[in-house]
Amino acid sequence: MSAQERPAPTADPAVPTARPAPPQRMPRGGPGPMGGMGMPGEKSMDFRGSGARFLRELRPERVPLVAVIVLGVASVVLAVTGPKLLGNATNVIFNGIIGQQLPAGLTLDQAIAGLRAQGQDQLADMLSGTDAVPGVGVDFTQLRNILVVVALIYVGSFLFGWLQGRITAGVVQRTVYRLRQRVEAKLTRLPLSYVDSQPRGELLSRVTNDIDNVAQSLQQTLSQLITSVLTVIGVLAMMFWISPLLAVVALVTVPASVVVAGTIAKRSRPQFIDQWAWTGKLNAHIEEMFTGHALVTVFGRQREAAATFEERNEALYQASFKAQYISGIIQPALGFLANLNYLIVAVVGGLRVASGAMSLGDVQAFIQYSRQFTQPITQIASMANLLQSGIASAERVFELLDAPEQTPDPQVPTALDRPVRGRVTFEHVAFRYEADKPLIDDLSIVAEPGSTIAIVGPTGAGKTTLVNLLMRFYEVDDGRITLDGVDTRDLTRDELRAQMGMVLQDTWLFGGTLAENIAYGVDSATHEQIVAAAQATHVDRFVRTLPAGYDTVVDDEGGNVSAGEKQLLTIARAFLADPAILILDEATSSVDTRTEVLVQQAMNALRAGRTSFVIAHRLSTIRDADTILVMEHGSIVEHGSHEELLAADGAYARLYASQFAAAVTVED
Structure with a gap:
């Protein structure tokens, strides 16, 4: 709306208004990232x-x-x-001991025949399963050669396994690195509505704890799982090669192991889902209570906060205990079956040696193989809890990656003319946060270049919503918003937001120097430009009183500067960015009267020559605005200059009177 063509301070067809609607600012769950502690129902994994x-x-x-x-x-x-070679070494020793006890000069067949003639058939059967040479002891040369080969084999196996682990670590870390990149990119594409509807701690838990758990689970299972499966295959082949009968006996316990592991894993799966769900809830509560610690203390809500913490901590403890306890049963249960298998193999193998059907070394090797066979099965089963936990976390990350994204930027965006003039129009704009709750309907505004548009009204009238729509934090449901005649939806968001500077009621500083905070939006800013922006916005005055000046380090919350000084720093940041359009949203609501004067002077310097949208509750800060829009229930009910609106004695006059009229003493 042009300052040169101010209409009368009443509702006017040039500025269509909306039908009254209930005030509704944010979607269910409350405004802001901490709105609504209710957690979405967890889907079964x-x-x-x-x-x-x-x-x-x-x-x-x-x-x-x-x-x-x-x-x-x-x-x-x-x-x-x-194990097979070690079994051969055992055979060398056993054959040497037996051969040394037999009379020299006989053949093995003659010795066996002599034992049968003496009625020692069982000893003869056992001797028939050996390669003993009567009268010849242990062949230590052959034994040494076998042991050397076995040592080299185990060293080679270790080296291959070490190299496998090294490559696996790279695979895992690169995979998780890419996953983190995708999550980070996803966060930049999520609409503000999604962030507003999620507790901040829950969102952070998915981005940090769940991804870390995925990395840990993958690191501990990938290489070991491959090795275990290959070991099962290799050992099984060797077992059937040595003795098909014993191999079949050893396999008797496998179905039981599979049933036991599957049953236990199935029962532990819901517990892991609960574990990570309660982890997110607990993190959300801790983050919220820590951020609002001062208010929690002031209103005496420490006990309630502690009680909520205890409740969620207890729930997390119970879920984690059940998940770990149930999944932890797998290994001892399978260990029992493995020992049972060992007992069966030892008994049957001993009988086979006694009958001469197998050599002692082969039985020894088979027992080792039976251990090697059950051990990887036990490991695979024990990895079930890690896999359950990792997949539960992965699913939570996938839910974030699958969340609906904001409308993509146009593939061929429209270019703005340079320099940007800053003419902004709202043309028959309609918007609602929830489909069945209208908020803004058929709203039209025109902001001429260089003009200041002030927006006032009660809480929930839709003032901040206009800013969200202008910045494309939310998309309009109907109508359009233009910048210099170009529909903002035809611009990329980066191009649109590059033309805008914003100073909010809630100031934000990051851990760094004051100079870095002022230059946050302009990477190429020189020190001279930073100082010039600080001087123009009255920041230089208090910065020079600090021992380190512009090199003073502030913490994440800006705790070593006052609220007014933080507000001035954010104004200096916007001034340095030199935007074509300026948005001031309650920029003085949290400062004292003396600081408000400085902030107001800084904002006046910042608004000079720029199209400005000022949202304010303190009407004293917008008296000199070119046009004041009074909003109620998403509609413009009045518009005009300060003097015109006071003369109209309408909604604006009532707001003004509520702030500045003399107190009236009511006497009974």
Whole structure:
């Protein structure tokens, strides 16, 4: 609306108004990132679907994964060869001891025949399963050669396994690195409505705790899982080679192991889902209470906050205890079955040695293989809790990655003319946060270049919503908003927001120097430009009183500067950015009267020559605005200059009187 063509201070067809609607500013859950502590219901985990999707995350690592498998095969082949060679070493020793006790000069067949003639058939059967040479002791040369080969084999297996672990670590870290990048990129594409509807601690838990848990689970299971599966295959092949009968006996306990592991894992799965859900809830509460610690203390809500913490901490403890306890049963249960398998193999193997069907070394090797066979199965089963936990966290991350994104920027954006004039129009704009709750309907505004548009009204009238729509934090449902005649939806968000500077009621400083905070939006700013912006906005005055000046370090919350000084710093930041359009949202509501004067002077300097939108409750700060818009329920009910609106004696006059009229004493 042009300052040169001010209409009468009443509702006017040139500025269409909306039908009254209930005030509704933010979606359910409350405004801001901490709005609404209610957690969305957790879906039951799709283990197969989420697991398959997580495996797809490893596609870029196909070549290293092939190397991991090849190295795993080499390591396992060497590892499973060792027991067989050690069994041969045992045979060398056993044959030497037996041969030394037999009369020299006889053949083995003659010695066996002599034992049978003496009625010692069982001893003869056992001797028939050996390669003993009567009268010849242990062949230490052969024994040494076997042990040297076994040592070299185990060293080679270790080296291959070490290299496999090193490559696996790279695969895991690169995969998680890419996942973090995708999450970070996703956060930049999420609409403000999603961030507003999520407790901040819950969102942070997905980005940090859940991704870290995915990395830990993948690191501990990927290499070990490959090795364990290959070991099972290799050991099983060696077992059938040595003795098919004993191999079948050893496999008797496998179905029982699978049933036990599956049953326990199925019961632990919901507990891991609860564990990470309560982790997010607890983090959300801690973050909220820590951020609002001062208010919690002032209003005496420490006990309530502590009670909520205890409740969620207890729930997390119970869920974590059940998850770890139930999943922890897997290993001892499978250990019991493994010991049972060991007992069966030892008894049947001993009988086979006694009957001469097997050598002692082969039985020894088979017992080692039976241990090697059950151990990886136990490891795979014990990894079930890690996999359950990791997939539960991965699913929470995938839910974030699958969240609806904001409308994409146009592929061929329209270019703004340079320099940007700053003419802003709202043309028949309609918007609502919830489909069944209208907020803004058929709203039209025109802000001429260089003019100051002040927006006033009660809480919930839709003032801040206008700013959100202008910045495209939310998209209009109908109508359009233009900048210099170009629909803002035809511009990229970066291009649009590059023309705007914003000073909010809630100031934000990051951990760094004052100079870095002022230059936050202008990476190429020189020290002279920073000082010039500070001088223009009355920041230089208090900065020079600090020992380190512009090199003074402020913490994340700006705790070593006052609220007014923080507000001045944010104004200096906007001044340095030199935007074409300036948005001031309650920029003086949290400062004292003396500081307000400085802030007001700084804002006047900042507004000079720029199209400005000023949202204010303190009407004293917008008296000199070119046009004042009075909003109620998303509609403009009045517009005009300060004097015109007072003369109209309408909604603005009532607001003004509520702030500045003399107190009236009511006497009964």
